[in-house]
Amino acid sequence: MILITDQPLDPKTLADAVRADSDGAVVTFEGVTRNHNDGRRVEYLEYEAYRPMADDKLQELIDEIKERWEIDAVAVAHRVGRVDIGETSLVIAVSAAHRRPAFEAALHLVDRLKEVVPIWKKEFFEGGEVWIGDPGSERTTA
Amino acid sequence: MILITDQPLDPKTLADAVRADSDGAVVTFEGVTRNHNDGRRVEYLEYEAYRPMADDKLQELIDEIKERWEIDAVAVAHRVGRVDIGETSLVIAVSAAHRRPAFEAALHLVDRLKEVVPIWKKEFFEGGEVWIGDPGSERTTA
Amino acid sequence: MKIAIKLFAGLRDRAGTGDLTVELPGGATVADAINAAQHNAPIEWIAPTILMAAVNNEYVDFTSALADGDELALIPPVSGG
Amino acid sequence: MKIAIKLFAGLRDRAGTGDLTVELPGGATVADAINAAQHNAPIEWIAPTILMAAVNNEYVDFTSALADGDELALIPPVSGG
Numbered sequence: 275m276i277l278i279t280d281q282p283l284d285p286k287t288l289a290d291a292v293r294a295d296s297d298g299a300v301v302t303f304e305g306v307t308r309n310h311n312d313g314r315r316v317e318y319l320e321y322e323a324y325r326p327m328a329d330d331k332l333q334e335l336i337d338e339i340k341e342r343w344e345i346d347a348v349a350v351a352h353r354v355g356r357v358d359i360g361e362t363s364l365v366i367a368v369s370a371a372h373r374r375p376a377f378e379a380a381l382h383l384v385d386r387l388k389e390v391v392p393i394w395k396k397e398f399f400e401g402g403e404v405w406i407g408d409p410g411s412e413r414t415t416a
Numbered sequence: 417m418i419l420i421t422d423q424p425l426d427p428k429t430l431a432d433a434v435r436a437d438s439d440g441a442v443v444t445f446e447g448v449t450r451n452h453n454d455g456r457r458v459e460y461l462e463y464e465a466y467r468p469m470a471d472d473k474l475q476e477l478i479d480e481i482k483e484r485w486e487i488d489a490v491a492v493a494h495r496v497g498r499v500d501i502g503e504t505s506l507v508i509a510v511s512a513a514h515r516r517p518a519f520e521a522a523l524h525l526v527d528r529l530k531e532v533v534p535i536w537k538k539e540f541f542e543g544g545e546v547w548i549g550d551p552g553s554e555r556t557t558a
Numbered sequence: 559m560k561i562a563i564k565l566f567a568g569l570r571d572r573a574g575t576g577d578l579t580v581e582l583p584g585g586a587t588v589a590d591a592i593n594a595a596q597h598n599a600p601i602e603w604i605a606p607t608i609l610m611a612a613v614n615n616e617y618v619d620f621t622s623a624l625a626d627g628d629e630l631a632l633i634p635p636v637s638g639g
Numbered sequence: 640m641k642i643a644i645k646l647f648a649g650l651r652d653r654a655g656t657g658d659l660t661v662e663l664p665g666g667a668t669v670a671d672a673i674n675a676a677q678h679n680a681p682i683e684w685i686a687p688t689i690l691m692a693a694v695n696n697e698y699v700d701f702t703s704a705l706a707d708g709d710e711l712a713l714i715p716p717v718s719g720g
Binding site for chain 1: 645648649652653693698715716717720
């Protein structure tokens with residue numbers, strides 16, 4: 275299951291999508307909008323995705339972790355548009371017979387997602403805004 | 417939050433108990449009754465806890481991971497009594513500013529729980545029953 | 559002195575009870591209490607190498623001295639999760 | 640040949656548009672298309688060391704040759720999660 279949506283994410287939907295009777299472990303990760311980053315007070319984030327490339331890359335990453343770890347199923351959902359403090363922008367759920375591969379594969383998937391999936395985050399902080407990773411995009415709103 | 421109960425567990429309750437506006441990551445682990453173990457077909461499990469020692473040990477483990485990793489909050493719930501295939505016997509939720517410590521601390525907590533918390537699992541498999549870790553307890557039900 | 563002993567899981571199933579009480583001389587240790595319990599409940603016990611003991615909710619060595627009124631828990635290999 | 644170029648995130652904001660089209664001679668590369676785009680949209684571009692390019696949804700080197708009808712995406716540092 276791969277979902278890119280502007281609607282709020284529900285971790286339970288993803289955890290339930292991956293569980294099967296042969297699984298002993300379900301690991302769920304939520305990436306949440308923090309109220310602080312790099313010493314700045316964050317007000318909210320806005321995410322943008324390049325689709326369908328983002329879906330394709332997520333599928334490649336799912337294939338990558340299924341190749342490398344003994345896991346059963348994987349679900350990923352990423353929100354786009356405005357995401358307020360405390361709201362969830364990313365959910366990953368991984369099921370497996372045993373816990374360790376489920377943990378390792380889920381962490382690796384988040385790490386890789388942040389490297390290769392064409393999704394961007396604009397941070398609206400107190401006094402300005404910036405696309406993360408692109409310092410030249412910073413604007414101050416004096 | 418530490419909960420030992422004979423009622424079904426709800427991962428959302430634990431994830432919501434640990435999240436705060438300063439957290440960027442919430443990792444949730446569910447331990448689930450598998451339909452197989454050690455080559456046997458499992459029918460269901462029964463868990464027993466020694467309370468209040470189990471609560472005390474869980475609190476010690478929470479203190480231990482909070483000491484070792486930069487995490488925010490931790491919640492643990494363990495079910496006792498009969499747990500059927502596909503049902504969740506253990507939920508752990510860990511929040512943190514950043515994802516890696518949340519993943520590592522959650523996995524460590526499960527590992528340690530299985531070493532020191534006085535909770536026992538009786539496996540009812542096809543043709544018999546056994547307390548896990550105590551082979552002498554095995555009974556066959558011809 | 560009187561020591562209450564709690565048995566769990568496979569031990570309790572074999573003994574048919576989760577509660578034993580043993581009478582021991584002052585200065586007796588956890589090991590002494592286990593010996594007395596094995597005498598009172600002559601079942602197939604768990605090998606001491608994998609058995610753990612707790613007094614008043616804390617794990618202790620078998621050489622620990624007991625005090626009157628202690629609750630001794632005999633803890634087979636745990637298997638939560 | 641005509642190459643459609645998509646701009647995202649900070650690049651799109653600066654250019655004021657997410658879509659450019661450039662006209663290039665046959666055999667032109669991704670680098671040629673980026674040069675033409677920079678000519679069409681003379682803004683502060685992202686350093687090529689951190690810019691990535693994708694053609695038809697696959698990452699490519701700047702030396703890759705383009706074909707008529709390709710969709711070239713210029714991808715600033717990604718930051719999902």
